[in-house]
Amino acid sequence: MNTLPGPSPFARTDAFIRTDDLLGGNFGSARTYELEKQYGNGKLMRLLEVLGAGGPFRALTPWELEDPAGHRVLNASGYAALPFGDNPPELNAFVRRILEDPQQMMFAQQSASEWRAALQANLVTLLARESNDHHDSRVFFSNSGAEAIEAAIKFAQAARPKAKYIINFTRAYHGKTLGALALTPNPNLQGPFKNILSPNVITLPFGDAEAVERTLRRVGAGKIMAVITEPILGEAGVRLPPPGFLKRLGEVCRQAGVLVIADEIQTGLGRSGHWFESVAQGLIPDIITLAKPLGGGMTAVGATIVRDEIYRPLLGSFETIKRHSNTFGGNTIAMAVGLKSLELLIDADAPARSRRLGELGLNRLKAMQARHPELLEEVRGAGLLFGMNFRPVLALPFKFQANLVSEATGALALKAFYRSGVLLNFSLNAARTMRLTPAMNMPEDVFDTLFTRVERTADAYPSSFKLVQRYGTPELLGLLKAAFLEK
Ligand SMILES: Cc1ncc(COP(=O)(O)O)c(C=O)c1O
Numbered sequence: 451m452n453t454l455p456g457p458s459p460f461a462r463t464d465a466f467i468r469t470d471d472l473l474g475g476n477f478g479s480a481r482t483y484e485l486e487k488q489y490g491n492g493k494l495m496r497l498l499e500v501l502g503a504g505g506p507f508r509a510l511t512p513w514e515l516e517d518p519a520g521h522r523v524l525n526a527s528g529y530a531a532l533p534f535g536d537n538p539p540e541l542n543a544f545v546r547r548i549l550e551d552p553q554q555m556m557f558a559q560q561s562a563s564e565w566r567a568a569l570q571a572n573l574v575t576l577l578a579r580e581s582n583d584h585h586d587s588r589v590f591f592s593n594s595g596a597e598a599i600e601a602a603i604k605f606a607q608a609a610r611p612k613a614k615y616i617i618n619f620t621r622a623y624h625g626k627t628l629g630a631l632a633l634t635p636n637p638n639l640q641g642p643f644k645n646i647l648s649p650n651v652i653t654l655p656f657g658d659a660e661a662v663e664r665t666l667r668r669v670g671a672g673k674i675m676a677v678i679t680e681p682i683l684g685e686a687g688v689r690l691p692p693p694g695f696l697k698r699l700g701e702v703c704r705q706a707g708v709l710v711i712a713d714e715i716q717t718g719l720g721r722s723g724h725w726f727e728s729v730a731q732g733l734i735p736d737i738i739t740l741a742k743p744l745g746g747g748m749t750a751v752g753a754t755i756v757r758d759e760i761y762r763p764l765l766g767s768f769e770t771i772k773r774h775s776n777t778f779g780g781n782t783i784a785m786a787v788g789l790k791s792l793e794l795l796i797d798a799d800a801p802a803r804s805r806r807l808g809e810l811g812l813n814r815l816k817a818m819q820a821r822h823p824e825l826l827e828e829v830r831g832a833g834l835l836f837g838m839n840f841r842p843v844l845a846l847p848f849k850f851q852a853n854l855v856s857e858a859t860g861a862l863a864l865k866a867f868y869r870s871g872v873l874l875n876f877s878l879n880a881a882r883t884m885r886l887t888p889a890m891n892m893p894e895d896v897f898d899t900l901f902t903r904v905e906r907t908a909d910a911y912p913s914s915f916k917l918v919q920r921y922g923t924p925e926l927l928g929l930l931k932a933a934f935l936e937k
Pocket of ligand 1: 595716
């Protein structure tokens with residue numbers, strides 16, 4: 451009911467868009483782009499529009515998308531956040547069942563919640579099965595990966611209040627909120643924010659456990675609160691550590707009393723072929739962060755799993771129980787979807803499936819790279835995380851230009867594969883590496899078609915320069931104009 455004086459603003463249909471306009475599915479892509487460009491991240495939307503690879507899509511199946519022109523693509527671009535593809539029917543039906551209960555309490559911030567209770571318990575049970583060290587762990591829920599990292603930093607600092615440094619690694623990606631960004635050593639992303647990012651971050655080469663040992667000796671282990679690492683660098687384009695690195699890192703830190711945070715937001719819950727990649731590699735983390743697959747591609751769930759003795763200094767006493775919280779973390783829909791997603795992953799033994807399909811896919815990518823070394827510099831993979839590192843489309847001597855060429859290489863590769871019916875992922879810390887992160891439940895025949903299309907595309911582009919040539923001069927000029935000339 452409209453209780454404000456005067457006519458309801460919703461009567462002014464010229465100004466307010468009604469939900470019914472969207473529910474009918476007839477909103478239109480032109481209008482969508484117009485509004486996106488005017489009121490949102492216009493530059494990004496314009497570039498996607500010019501590339502013709504930005505939808506808006508409809509999900510024909512969880513694995514196949516259709517754009518407004520009727521072009522169909524297999525979706526390998528879920529950024530590891532679509533464990534079951536887009537709008538999977540099992541989750542869709544499950545959410546409907548919850549919504550059917552009109553007395554279901556949705557916002558349980560200041561009360562106990564059975565959904566949250568169950569998801570906490572299941573996450574700890576799963577982790578404890580993999581690692582003996584986590585039987586008494588606790589879980590803090592939030593609304594994104596970056597927020598799970600922020601919580602991890604606060605738990606670590608509260609547990610080691612006298613230590614002010616965190617060690618991170620080159621090319622890591624932990625998110626874009628200020629705490630997480632300080633741990634993400636990407637000059638472009640950190641650029642204008644450097645002044646407000648913590649200076650107490652020591653960045654060491656990924657894979658070099660001796661560098662960690664030396665730093666602990668030089669700075670003093672007592673001054674270092676934690677080491678944070680991704681077990682595999684996802685946004686750096688799927689970069690695996692050298693064998694033994696993670697295990698050694700864990701031993702060094704445990705001996706020195708320094709905490710280890712494993713950021714499993716991208717690798718965790720089966721994607722890389724294990725429930726927890728860090729644990730599988732012999733590292734026993736004190737804190738683990740999770741996010742992407744827990745939301746089942748439907749909603750946002752971040753989780754920070756913390757050993758009890760590290761949890762308590764932040765939230766374990768009457769004086770401090772309010773030191774960390776958020777409004778929406780742990781809400782009913784998020785927790786229920788998280789619980790169901792975890793159940794589906796466990797029932798399907800997702801890690802085993804990722805390992806098996808991952809090996810098939812990586813072998814095909816390797817053979818493809820061997821056939822087309824002028825197109826692909828390298829291919830990498832772990833489970834259902836694949837990276838294809840393209841050669842630069844042009845060789846330019848200056849670093850500034852090299853960055854632009856790398857960005858252009860990624861965009862042109864995206865377009866070339868899109869034309870062949872494959873939607874790829876960008877990589878935030880490696881512009882020339884495009885990733886495939888297909889759903890973990892992708893049927894085998896669809897997976898096979900996906901890789902056949904990838905191979906056919908590579909066969910059609912014997913060198914990366916062909917990505918430019920084949921794009922077409924008017925399209926290329928349009929892209930350059932959208933990138934550099936348009937406001
Ligand atoms: C390893 C890792 N950590 C943290 C994040 C940040 O997660 P979000 O984008 O949900 O904030 C990401 C996202 O890509 C990630 O891959």
